[in-house]
Amino acid sequence: EIVLTQSPGTLSLSPGERATLSCRASQSVSNSHLAWYQQKPGQAPRLLIYGASSRATGIPDRFSGSGSGTDFTLTISRLEPEDFAVYYCQQHGYSSYTFGQGTNLEIK
């Protein structure tokens, strides 16, 4: 099973700043099947990025994904107040799916 490790665990930033979230896989992620989700308290997760770098429908262009192999990054170019949430990466391989433990993006 591929283990995904996200860093940092908590990221404290101010609105308008740039956020960089990391996701590292224990083995290479096949076909860049790496996705990112945003989850706010009391809500279901929302798909932000799939295929490592493609934005999902309706996702603002301040969200971008990059990376391949074992190292992936989610970047939020200029934080808006509504962006403060928990972010998860997720991979798919060999009929199994795993999530990272999450990064809590909090207001500084």
Place this chain on the structure above:
Amino acid sequence: EVQLVESGGDLVQPGGSLRLSCAASGFTFSSYWMHWVRQAPGKGLVWVSGVDSDGSGTYYADSVKGRFTISRDNAKNTLYLQMNSLRAEDTAVYYCVKDLRGWGAFDIWGQGTMVTVSS
């Protein structure tokens, strides 16, 4: 509007059983893989099980293999999760999710249904 609505969550004793349902609407249900993902209180997301578009292929996390059974009724646009031999560690919100075909990602999520396993 694309929508997934889960039901069936409840308080159940250890060793008991429960069946979750997920009603899908707004898309061609029979064309997509579907999954269950759970989240224990205050914890992260965990994939539980998936089923291919016609129900012939089913997949499970090791933690639920042999205890849970995923199925679907494409005529009723409904996904199911039969949970047997429930344990305290199965306590979680269970989300029904739609597969983003070809990408191994989950593009539509239900609101979740709470399963509590406790005596």
